[in-house]
Amino acid sequence: xxxxxxxxxVVQSLVDxxxxxxxxxxxxxxxxxYDALHTLGGIDHVLVRHEQAAVHMAxxxxxxxxxxxxxxxxxxxxxxxxxxxxxxxxMDSIPLVILSGQVATSLIGYDAFQECDMVGISRxxxxxxxxxxxxxxxxxxxxxxxxxxxxxxxxxxxxxxxKDILNPAKKLPYVWPDAVSMRSYNPTTSGHKGQIxxxxxxxxxxxxxxxxxxxxxxxCALRTSAARAGxxxxxxxxxxxxxxxxxxxxxxxxxxxxxxxxxx
Numbered sequence: 001x002x003x004x005x006x007x008x009x010v011v012q013s014l015v016d017x018x019x020x021x022x023x024x025x026x027x028x029x030x031x032x033x034y035d036a037l038h039t040l041g042g043i044d045h046v047l048v049r050h051e052q053a054a055v056h057m058a059x060x061x062x063x064x065x066x067x068x069x070x071x072x073x074x075x076x077x078x079x080x081x082x083x084x085x086x087x088x089x090x091m092d093s094i095p096l097v098i099l100s101g102q103v104a105t106s107l108i109g110y111d112a113f114q115e116c117d118m119v120g121i122s123r124x125x126x127x128x129x130x131x132x133x134x135x136x137x138x139x140x141x142x143x144x145x146x147x148x149x150x151x152x153x154x155x156x157x158x159x160x161x162x163k164d165i166l167n168p169a170k171k172l173p174y175v176w177p178d179a180v181s182m183r184s185y186n187p188t189t190s191g192h193k194g195q196i197x198x199x200x201x202x203x204x205x206x207x208x209x210x211x212x213x214x215x216x217x218x219x220c221a222l223r224t225s226a227a228r229a230g231x232x233x234x235x236x237x238x239x240x241x242x243x244x245x246x247x248x249x250x251x252x253x254x255x256x257x258x259x260x261x262x263x264x
Contacts, residue, residue, distance in 0.1 A: 001174070004171060004174040005032070005036070005166065005167060005168045005169070005170055005172075006135040006138055006167060006170065006172075007032035007166040007168055008039070009138040009174055010036065010138055010142070010161065010166070011037055011040045011042075011043065012040060012139075012174060012176070013138060013139045013143070013176065014070065019068075020043065020044060021046060021070070022037070022045050022046070022071070022072050023054040023061075023069070023070070023071050024071060025054060025072075025074070026074065027078045027101060027114075028074060028075075028101075028163075029074045029078075029114070029161075029163045030074045030075075030078075030099070030101040032166040032167070033161075033166060051071075051073045051079075051081035051082045051085075054071050055086055055098065056088070058071045058096055059085060059088060059089050059092075059094050062095050067095075068146055068150050069095065069096045069097070070099070071098045073098065073100050074101040075100065075101040075103055075115065075116065076115060076116050077114065078100070079116055079121070080116060080118075082098060082100070083121065083122065083125065086098060089156040090126060090155050093155055094156070095149040095150045095155065096149060096155075096156040096157070097156075097159060098156060098157070098159065100159070100161065101161060102160045103163060105162045105164055106164070118131075118160045119158065122158045126157060127148050127149065129159075130157070130159045132159065132160065132161055133162065135166075135167075135170060135172050138161075139176050139177060140177050140180070142159060143176070143180045144180050144182065145157040145159050152189075153187070
């Protein structure tokens with residue numbers, strides 16, 4: 001069984017999850033993780049100049065690929081700087097995992113330097129926030145975080161990591177879970193048959209039917225599909241929810257964002 005420090009567990013968990021890229025900005029509370037990124041390798045780190053930019057970049061990656069975007073920020077101002085990007089991802093249902101540094105567990109609640117209640121601050125704009133208090137819990141929590149971010153209605157998940165559980169001098173057995181489940185979380189995975197039937201009937205009866213498409217990473221192929229269809233996508237009209245870039249601008253399908261429908 002592999003023996004790793006908490007910081008190494010974070011990086012190895014990302015590798016085992018299949019993460020290839022992390023967006024972040026270094027800070028004292030997460031320096032051990034940055035050291036582990038350099039030591040273990042396997043993950044490309046994109047350095048930004050502001051934490052908000054890191055979240056927006058991870059958001060863009062998730063929109064373009066459908067993968068979960070990963071962000072690494074330090075405690076205090078580093079964490080709070082990320083909130084706007086997190087809120088954007090939450091409103092648009094974009095899967096992200098935000099790793100935020102935190103002061104040592106013994107200092108939480110004592111107004112320590114660069115301490116902030118990241119779990120509380122982020123609660124309104126995330127699917128869930130974790131505060132990890134034990135080093136051995138890191139792999140399991142990260143496995144849950146990625147599952148939560150990508151399942152059901154996608155969205156951002158915050159994992160708050162106190163500095164002391166990342167201590168490079170403390171090595172513990174690393175175990176990556178094969179599966180994960182949460183009794184309190186049971187996302188809907190299929191549509192409501194009655195509502196789908198009603199929507200179809202309404203569409204058939206409409207004199208000027210339209211389609212509202214939601215953003216997803218796999219919809220990047222829609223632009224190519226529209227071209228191959230020879231404009232047939234216009235048959236039912238079409239408005240895209242903040243995603244006009246997916247269709248050629250000279251088609252009705254690319255006429256405009258749904259939020260700007262009143263201007264058409």
